[in-house]
Amino acid sequence: MKTTKLGNSDITVSSIGLGLMGMSGIYGQSNDEQSIQTIHRALELGVTLLDSADVYGNGHNEELLGKALKGRRDQAIVATKFAFQSDFQTISGHPDYVKKAVDESLRRLNIDYIDLYYQHRVDPNVPIEETVGAMSELVQAGKVRYLGLSEASAQTIRRAHAVHPISALQTEYSLWSREVEADILPVVNELGITFVAYSPLSRGFISGELRRFEDLAEDDARRNLPRFQKENFQQNVDIVEEILKMAKEKGCTASQLALAWTIAKGALPIPGTRRISYLEENAEAANIVLTPDELARIEAVSPGSAIQGGRYDDSHMKGLNI
Template sequence: MKTRTMGNSDLVVSSIGLGLMGMSGSYGQTDDEQSITTIHRALELGITLLDTADIYGNGHNEELLGKALKGRRTQAIIATKFAFLPNFSGINGHPDYVKKAVDESLRRLGTEYIDLYYQHRVDPNVPVEETVGAMADLVQAGKVRYLGLSEASSSDIRRAHAVHPISVLQTEYSLWSREIEDEILPTVRELGITHIAYSPLSRGFISGELRKFEDLEDNDVRRYIPRFQGENFSKNVELVDKIKEIAEEKNCTPSQLALAWTMANGALPIPGTKRIKYLEENAASVHVELTPDELIRIESVSPKNVVHGGRLIDGESYRRNLKKVND
C-alpha cells in the first residue's frame, strides 16, 4: 500500500481509505460481522485511514469500529466527525457541544484519542472560529491529534485555519462531482491542506454494478437522490459504459479508473464498502497510473457537469428518507 503524509501534520496514512458509513444503514442491509471482517481485511491490505462519524447510525458506526479495532488500535488512523444532531435533525457547532461530542465519540470508539477530528458541517449560527477554537482545545488536551473540516466554504476554511492548522478538508469529489474545483481546491492547495474525497465513485454508480433503478434495495437512500432516478439513471449508465471502455483498455475496472483519477487530481479517496470483494478491488487502484493522454481521454468522455441529476437532496428530504430506510 502506498502512503502519504496529511497536510500540516506528521500523520502518515494510506493513499486510499475506507468509508464506513454504509456499514450502518443508508445503502441497504448491513451485517456487523461482515463489516468487521471487511475492516480487518482493510488493515491487512495496509489501508489505515478508517472514516466514521457520530451521526452514522446515530453512534452505531463508531461502536462498530471500536469493536473492530479492539486489540488493533495502533494499526489504524481513526477519523470521525461531529456536528449533526441525531437523525440529522440539526447542526451544532457550539464549543460546549464540541467537548460533549468528543467524549461520547471516544467512549463509543473505545479509545483514548482520535487521530483526525472533523467538523462535519459548519454551523451557520456559530462562528467557525469559535468551533475550531474548541476543537483546538481538544488537541491541547490530548483527545484529538489533528483537525479537519467537511464540506466547508473557501472563506470558512481560511477563517478556521487562522485559528488552528487544518490538516484535511473532506468533500464529495468524483468524476461526476467536481463543483469544488473552481474555488475550494485552490484554497486547500494554497494552505497545504490534504483533500479527502468521499463518494469518489458517486455512491457506487461509477462502479458499473448498478444497471437499473431496481438494483437498489428498498431501504437504500440512493433511491431518493436525483442522479439515481428516472431518465437520469439510464443516461448515467451510458456515461459509465464510456468510462468502462477506457478501463477495459487499461486492464482495470471502472472503479479503479475513477479512483486513480481522483488520486491523480491530488485527492485521497475514501470509497465505502461493506464487502471484501470491492475493498480489494478499490485498494488495487493505488497501482493504476494514468498518463496525461489518458487523463485527457477520461475528461473527453466524462467532462465536468456531464452527469445527469444532482448529487444531493435537500436536508429535510434526506432526513425523512434516511429515517424511512433505517426504520
C-alpha cells in the first residue's frame, strides 16, 4: 500500500483509507463479525486510516472499531468525529460538549488517544475559534493527536487553522460531487491540509452494482437521498455505464477507476465497505496510474452537471459549507 503524510503532522497514512459508517446499519443490516474481519484485513493490506464517528449507529461504530483494534492499536490511525446528535440533525460545537464527546469516544473505542479528531459539522451558533480552541486543549491533554474539520467552508478552514493547525478536511468528493474544486481544494493545498474524500464512489453508485432502485434494502438510508430517488435513479445509472466501459478498457473495475481518479486529484479517499472482497478491490486502486488524457476522458463522461439530484435533501444541505 502506498502511503502519504497526513497534513501538518508527523503521521504517515495509507493513500486509501476505510470508511466504517456502513458497518453500523446505515445502509441496511450489518454484521459485526464480518465487519471486524474486514477491518483486520484492511490492516493486513496496509490500509491504516480507519474512519468512524460517534453518531454512526449511535456509538455502535466506535465500539465496533474498539473491538477490532484489540491487540492491534499500533497498526491503525484512528479517526473519529463529534458534533452530530443521534438524530443527525442537531449539532453542537460548544467547548463543554467537545470535552464530553471526546471522553465518550475514547471510552467506546477503548483506546488512550485518538489520532485524528474531526468536528463532523460546523456549528453555526458557536464561533469556530471557540470550538477549535477546545479541540486544541484535547491535544495538550494527550487525548487527541491532530485535528480535522468536515464539510467546512474555505473561510472557516482559515479561521480554524489560525487557532490550531488543521491536519485534514473531510468532505464528499467524487466524480459526481466536485463542488470542492472551486474554493476548498485551493485553500487546503495552500495550508498543507490533507483533503480526505468521503463517499468517493458516490455511496456505491459508481461501482456499477446498483442497477435498480429496488436493489436498495427497505431500511437503506440511501433511499432518502435525492440521487437515489426513482425519478433520478435511471439517468444516473446510464452515466455509470460509460464509466464501466472505460474501466474495462483500462483493465480495472469502475470503483478502482473512480478511486484512482480521486487520488490523482490529490485527495485521500476513504471508501466504505463491509466486505473483504470489495476492500481488496478498492485497495488495488492505489496502484493504478492514470494519464492526463485518461483523466480528461473520465471527467468528460461524468461531468458534474449531468448528475441528477443533490447530495442530500435541502434541509441537510443548509448545514454544509458553513
